[in-house]
Amino acid sequence: MPTRRRRQESHEKGMPQTGPSLLAGVSLPAAAILEAPLAHNLAWMQRFADSHRARLAPHGKTTMAPALFRRQLEAGAWGITLATATQCRAAFVHGVERLLLANQLVGAANMAIVAELIEAGADFYCVVDSEANVAELGRFFAARGQDLKVLIELGVPGGRAGCRTHEQAFELARVIAVEPALRLAGIEGYEGVVHGDDPERRIRDYAARLVEVAQTLHRAGLVEVSEPLITASGSAWYDLIAEAFDTAGLREQFTPVLRPGCYVTHDHGIYREAQRGVLARRVDLRKGLRPALEVFAQVQSLPEPGLAIVALGKRDIGTDRMPEPLRRYREGGRAGEALDVTGWEVTRLMDQHAFVRLPRGADDLRIGDIVAFGTSHPCLTFDKWRRLCLVDERLDVKEVMETLF
Amino acid sequence: MPTRRRRQESHEKGMPQTGPSLLAGVSLPAAAILEAPLAHNLAWMQRFADSHRARLAPHGKTTMAPALFRRQLEAGAWGITLATATQCRAAFVHGVERLLLANQLVGAANMAIVAELIEAGADFYCVVDSEANVAELGRFFAARGQDLKVLIELGVPGGRAGCRTHEQAFELARVIAVEPALRLAGIEGYEGVVHGDDPERRIRDYAARLVEVAQTLHRAGLVEVSEPLITASGSAWYDLIAEAFDTAGLREQFTPVLRPGCYVTHDHGIYREAQRGVLARRVDLRKGLRPALEVFAQVQSLPEPGLAIVALGKRDIGTDRMPEPLRRYREGGRAGEALDVTGWEVTRLMDQHAFVRLPRGADDLRIGDIVAFGTSHPCLTFDKWRRLCLVDERLDVKEVMETLF
Numbered sequence: 001m002p003t004r005r006r007r008q009e010s011h012e013k014g015m016p017q018t019g020p021s022l023l024a025g026v027s028l029p030a031a032a033i034l035e036a037p038l039a040h041n042l043a044w045m046q047r048f049a050d051s052h053r054a055r056l057a058p059h060g061k062t063t064m065a066p067a068l069f070r071r072q073l074e075a076g077a078w079g080i081t082l083a084t085a086t087q088c089r090a091a092f093v094h095g096v097e098r099l100l101l102a103n104q105l106v107g108a109a110n111m112a113i114v115a116e117l118i119e120a121g122a123d124f125y126c127v128v129d130s131e132a133n134v135a136e137l138g139r140f141f142a143a144r145g146q147d148l149k150v151l152i153e154l155g156v157p158g159g160r161a162g163c164r165t166h167e168q169a170f171e172l173a174r175v176i177a178v179e180p181a182l183r184l185a186g187i188e189g190y191e192g193v194v195h196g197d198d199p200e201r202r203i204r205d206y207a208a209r210l211v212e213v214a215q216t217l218h219r220a221g222l223v224e225v226s227e228p229l230i231t232a233s234g235s236a237w238y239d240l241i242a243e244a245f246d247t248a249g250l251r252e253q254f255t256p257v258l259r260p261g262c263y264v265t266h267d268h269g270i271y272r273e274a275q276r277g278v279l280a281r282r283v284d285l286r287k288g289l290r291p292a293l294e295v296f297a298q299v300q301s302l303p304e305p306g307l308a309i310v311a312l313g314k315r316d317i318g319t320d321r322m323p324e325p326l327r328r329y330r331e332g333g334r335a336g337e338a339l340d341v342t343g344w345e346v347t348r349l350m351d352q353h354a355f356v357r358l359p360r361g362a363d364d365l366r367i368g369d370i371v372a373f374g375t376s377h378p379c380l381t382f383d384k385w386r387r388l389c390l391v392d393e394r395l396d397v398k399e400v401m402e403t404l405f
Numbered sequence: 406m407p408t409r410r411r412r413q414e415s416h417e418k419g420m421p422q423t424g425p426s427l428l429a430g431v432s433l434p435a436a437a438i439l440e441a442p443l444a445h446n447l448a449w450m451q452r453f454a455d456s457h458r459a460r461l462a463p464h465g466k467t468t469m470a471p472a473l474f475r476r477q478l479e480a481g482a483w484g485i486t487l488a489t490a491t492q493c494r495a496a497f498v499h500g501v502e503r504l505l506l507a508n509q510l511v512g513a514a515n516m517a518i519v520a521e522l523i524e525a526g527a528d529f530y531c532v533v534d535s536e537a538n539v540a541e542l543g544r545f546f547a548a549r550g551q552d553l554k555v556l557i558e559l560g561v562p563g564g565r566a567g568c569r570t571h572e573q574a575f576e577l578a579r580v581i582a583v584e585p586a587l588r589l590a591g592i593e594g595y596e597g598v599v600h601g602d603d604p605e606r607r608i609r610d611y612a613a614r615l616v617e618v619a620q621t622l623h624r625a626g627l628v629e630v631s632e633p634l635i636t637a638s639g640s641a642w643y644d645l646i647a648e649a650f651d652t653a654g655l656r657e658q659f660t661p662v663l664r665p666g667c668y669v670t671h672d673h674g675i676y677r678e679a680q681r682g683v684l685a686r687r688v689d690l691r692k693g694l695r696p697a698l699e700v701f702a703q704v705q706s707l708p709e710p711g712l713a714i715v716a717l718g719k720r721d722i723g724t725d726r727m728p729e730p731l732r733r734y735r736e737g738g739r740a741g742e743a744l745d746v747t748g749w750e751v752t753r754l755m756d757q758h759a760f761v762r763l764p765r766g767a768d769d770l771r772i773g774d775i776v777a778f779g780t781s782h783p784c785l786t787f788d789k790w791r792r793l794c795l796v797d798e799r800l801d802v803k804e805v806m807e808t809l810f
Contacts, residue, residue, distance in 0.1 A: 013491040013810070027491055027514040061720075061757060083757040084716070086418040086432055103757070106703050106716060106773050107736060109432040129706055132772050160758060161706035161714045298511050301534055301566035309566045311489070311511060315466075315788050315810065319724075331512060351784050352466060352488040352508070353565060367537050368511050379756050383720050384788070386810070405418070405720065405791070 013316075013385075022296045022395040023370060024332045029297040029316045031381065031388040032372075033265060035398060037292035038390070042075040044289060045263045050076070052242040052258075053251060057081045057100050057231070059261025062379045065388065066094035067401040068264060079123070081259040085110035088124070090404040092117050100231070101126040102188065102259065104133050104153075104161065111140045118146050125229065127153040127188045129162050131175050138179030149185035150176060151229060154213055156206060159193040169213050173222040184222055186229035186254060187214040191237050200281070203237050207244030218253045231257035236274035238263075239282050262378050265293035269321040269376020293378050294326060297354070299369045306358050310371055313352035318380030322346040323354065323373040331368045335395040339364075341371065418721075418790075427701045427800040428775060429737045434702035434721045436786065436793040437777075438670060440803060442697035443795070447480040449694060450668045455481070457647040457663075458656060462486045462505050462636070464666025467784045470793065471499035472806040473669060484528070486664040490515035493529070495809040497522050505636070506531040507593065507664065509538050509558075509566065516545045523551050530634065532558040532593045534567050536580050543584030554590035555581060556634060559618055561611060564598040574618050578627040589627055591634035591659060592619040596642050605686070608642050612649030623658045636662035641679035643668075644687050667783050670698035674726040674781020698783050699731060702759070704774045711763050715776055718757035723785030727751045728759065728778040736773045740800040744769075746776065 013027065022032055049056040055078035060069055069080050069091055079098030082088045085107075088099045105114055105126045118124050128134050128150045141148045152169050155162020163169040169187075176184045189210045191203045214230045217223055230250065233241040238260050245256035262271050266289040275288045297312035317323050323346050327338040343359030358365065375381045382388070383405045390399040418432065427437055454461040460483035465474055474485050474496055484503030487493045490512075493504045510519055510531045523529050533539050533555045546553045557574050560567020568574040574592075581589045594615045596608045619635045622628055635655065638646040643665050650661035667676050671694040680693045702717035722728050728751050732743040748764030763770065780786045787793070788810045795804040 013489065025514055027518060028512055084418065103716065104705050104772070106705050107433055109430055113432060129708060130772055133706075136773065155708055157709065159708075160755070160760070161708050164709055300509050300511050303534060303560055303564075303566050304562065304569055311508065314785060350565070355565070367509070367535055368541065380719060384810075386791075405789075 020396050022389065022391055022397070023329050023335065026389065026397065028370065029295055029312050031316075031385045032294045032296055032395070033388055033390045033401065034292045034294065035390055035392050037290035038071075038265065041264055041266055041289050041292060042071055045260060046076040048238070048285070049242070049258050052246040052256070054242055054245060054256040054258050055079075057098070057257050057259050058264060059083075059102070059234070059259050060091055060096075061087055062261035063264060063382045064090065064403045064405050065382070065401045066091070066404065067399065069094065069096050072264065078257065081261070085113040088117060088122075089113050092120070092122050094404070097121070098123040099125070100257070100259070102190070104128055104130070105137060106133065108140070111137070114148075115141065115144050115146060118148070125149045125151055125185055127151045128172065128176070129153040129155065131172060134172065134175050134179060134182065138181050142179070142181035146181060147183055148181055149183045149225060151186045151188040151231065152176075152184065152213075152217070154187060154189045154210055156194050158195075160190070162189065166209070166213050166216065170216065170220070173217050173220070177222055177224070183224040184217070184228075185225045186223065186231065187217070188229075189232040190234065191232055191241060192234040200240065203240050204244065207232065207241050211244055211247075211250055214254055215250065228254050229257050230254040231259060233258045233260055235260040235262035235271050236277070239278045263289055265378045266291045267293065267376040267378050268324050268326070268374025271377060291374060293381060294372045294374060295323065295381065296370055296372050298331070299365060299367050299371065300353070302365065302367055308356040308358055308365060310354040310356055311352065312354045312373060314349050315351050316384050317373060318375050318377060318384075319349060320380060321376040322349065323375055325356065326372045326374050328365075328372075329370045330366070331370055335393060425801050427794065427796060427802070428734050428740065431794065431802065433775065434700055434717050436721075436790045437699045437701055437800070438793055438795045438806065439697045439699065440795055440797050442695035443476075443670065446669055446671055446694050446697060447476055450665060451481040453643070453647070453690070454663050457651040457661070459647055459650060459661040459663050460484075462503070462662050462664050463669060464488075464507070464639070464664050465496055465501075466492055467666035468669060468787045469495065469808045469810050470787070470806045471496070471809065472804065474499065474501050477669065483662065486666070490518040493522060493527075494518050497525070497527050499809070502526070503528040504530070505662070505664070507595070509533055509535070510542060511538065513545070516542070519553075520546065520549050520551060523553070530554045530556055530590055532556045533577065533581070534558040534560065536577060539577065539580050539584060539587065543586050546586035547584070551586060552588055553586055554588045554630060556591045556593040556636065557589065557618075557622070559592060559594045559615055561599050563600075565595070567594065571614070571618050571621065575621065575625070578622050578625070582627055582629070588629040589622070589633075590630045591628065591636065592622070593634075594637040595639065596637055596646060597639040605645065608645050609649065612637065612646050616649055616652075616655055619659055620655065633659050634662050635659040636664060638663045638665055640665040640667035640676050641682070644683045668694055670783045671696045672698065672781040672783050673729050673731070673779025676782060696779060698786060699777045699779060700728065700786065701775055701777050703736070704770065704772050704776065705758070707770065707772055713761040713763055713770060715759040715761055716757065717759045717778060719754050720756055721789050722778060723780050723782060723789075724754060725785060726781040727754065728780055730761065731777045731779050734775045734777075735771070736775055740798060
């Protein structure tokens with residue numbers, strides 16, 4: 001069987017073919033990042049972190065797009081947070097020098113990846129929550145003559161990873177102290193797994209615990225680097241974390257690091273709602289983040305009244321919420337001539353198809369019409385695409401952004 | 406910001422690093438295809454199709470793995486079915502000459518892709534269900550002086566795409582007949598969207614309708630190719646479709662084509678259950694398909710009794726069902742020394758983490774232990790990976806299979 005390999009990008013979905021616009025020339029479905037809201041969000045979150053004298057290490061697992069990492073760093077980010085060793089490698093290979101792995105580093109193959117990155121000059125941090133992992137890491141990196149900077153993860157009972165009590169964290173710090181290869185470099189947490197009634201109070205309490213543990217470890221002389229970190233925050237409660245870390249007493253000892261990821265494109269669901277909470281708590285912030293990620297797809301079949309089958313499926317867009325129809329265009333039309341989709345509802349998603357229930361009066365709809373969909377949350381839409389189209393207000397493609405999932 | 410681009414495969418997840426086994430040397434999580442069950446399934450389904458004198462055009466959207474397309478064709482498949490124009494291009498570029506697009510071809514950019522494939526020698530079929538689409542296709546391909554083979558899609562009321570009635574199908578055939586560039590090449594359906602009580606009866610009825618419409622069109626002289634197709638079937642009800650198409654009278658006029666996709670790796674959920682239905686209806690088939698797709702991941706944190714956090718998330722495995730823990734291994738151990746996971750249950754999946762509830766007595770569990778997970782259905786696990794590991798019984802990696810989503 002012969003192989004006719006051509007340009008790699010020529011056989012992937014969502015790629016510009018013969019023209020430069022999502023309304024003409026791009027094979028749909030395609031994922032779009034809107035240029036102006038993206039620029040707004042990049043500046044907005046950096047300004048927010050600056051205003052709290054915190055560093056920003058955006059969670060890169062959201063996008064895994066080096067072109068976005070570059071923009072985040074250019075906007076002032078201190079580093080990039082990642083979820084796995086392979087993600088760290090992908091970021092480093094594309095120029096990210098400071099990497100915060102917000103998970104325990106587990107497995108010899110993953111440790112070997114990190115050892116290579118450190119050898120190549122990466123400024124690398126990872127988290128630990130157990131003596132067994134500390135012992136493994138200690139052995140592995142000591143054998144290579146490398147130092148590894150670790151942050152103790154503080155979790156919550158019933159939560160995800162992390163030490164459950166201050167005592168566990170303190171005990172773990174003492175175990176780290178006797179591992180020659182390991183340097184305790186601070187405290188890490190993730191408030192996104194704190195649940196229950198009155199979440200605002202719970203998250204403030206959790207942030208206060210992070211501060212308290214950090215300061216206790218510092219007083220005990222267990223912190224082993226000159227500029228240790230205290231870090232937490234996703235894209236929903238970052239204001240509470242930033243406020244808790246924004247005290248003169250803490251800043252003398254620790255560098256606060258915020259790690260929101262989804263902010264960069266924001267979304268049309270979970271984070272839009274979370275943002276309302278931030279803006280309600282913080283009237284000084286005024287205009288918040290703007291949704292910058294949409295997926296464009298075409299009406300594929302109009303088999304019976306009130307039903308459109310759109311060529312958009314679970315392969316193309318996140319499913320934590322049903323995709324939200326935003327606007328409609330004629331193929332070959334202009335961005336300024338968007339048609340209304342009021343009352344449209346996605347009722348079912350299959351792998352490659354969306355079922356859209358139409359309101360009465362959608363009689364002008366045609367096969368081939370292009371629908372822009374909003375999505376929530378962004379992480380599970382980015383990972384459906386090897387390339388996304390950065391588009392301007394006219395929906396012309398300005399840049400094709402590669403992802404590295 | 407400098408770019409340190411190395412080999413493309415060096416910064417993607419799930420890739421062999423320093424060793425050849427899923428238990429040592431491969432960065433986990435990683436997706437595995439088991440060699441022996443894969444070979445069994447490839448042969449099994451081809452034998453099934455042969456026994457019904459049907460052609461097999463496996464749905465390639467399941468895996469989008471050219472290495473699997475090649476094995477399917479080598480096992481005797483007639484062609485590969487695909488869901489989008491870009492998928493067709495990916496398959497053709499990797500040597501698949503006969504392509505069945507089981508959807509309407511919509512959008513000028515997608516039509517342009519298909520025009521290129523036909524120009525390059527592809528034997529291409531797509532489906533139509535509307536006069537508007539027929540008119541578009543007719544214009545587009547006539548302008549290029551190309552012929553396009555189309556199959557009329559017959560759907561069901563309340564279903565997905567496809568003509569709802571025989572009359573619509575007949576009318577559409579007459580419209581196709583007057584388009585110089587289009588050739589009516591048969592009838593297409595998908596029984597997977599037939600729902601309701603007594604599904605077996607409904608699917609038999611639907612298959613009978615497909616046969617009836619095909620024969621009516623043939624009698625009317627509206628079929629315009631010498632070897633027209635009649636095609637349907639996913640991986641759940643293929644036996645009923647094959648039986649309905651397996652009549653001497655039909656075969657004189659039409660080539661039956663079956664299009665299951667998930668059979669190739671089968672699964673640990675939806676299709677395992679569907680397979681029980683097939684085997685109950687068809688006692689002659691005896692041993693059925695075998696699950697051949699697993700995802701291997703490591704225990705990342707053991708933060709409190711009864712809870713393991715595993716480094717496996719929505720980015721790594723399909724979520725139509727919760728992943729099913731199958732076996733456990735020590736890192737660096739041997740495949741023959743699998744440990745028990747009875748009573749383990751995945752209770753929650755986040756993007757990069759699984760929460761596993763452990764039974765009492767799982768005290769020997771260690772951070773770094775490797776867990777093999779089953780999944781359902783396979784399409785939404787394949788699309789999480791750019792490369793999968795084909796492994797033998799020892800879990801040694803025999804081949805790395807690329808995907809082209």
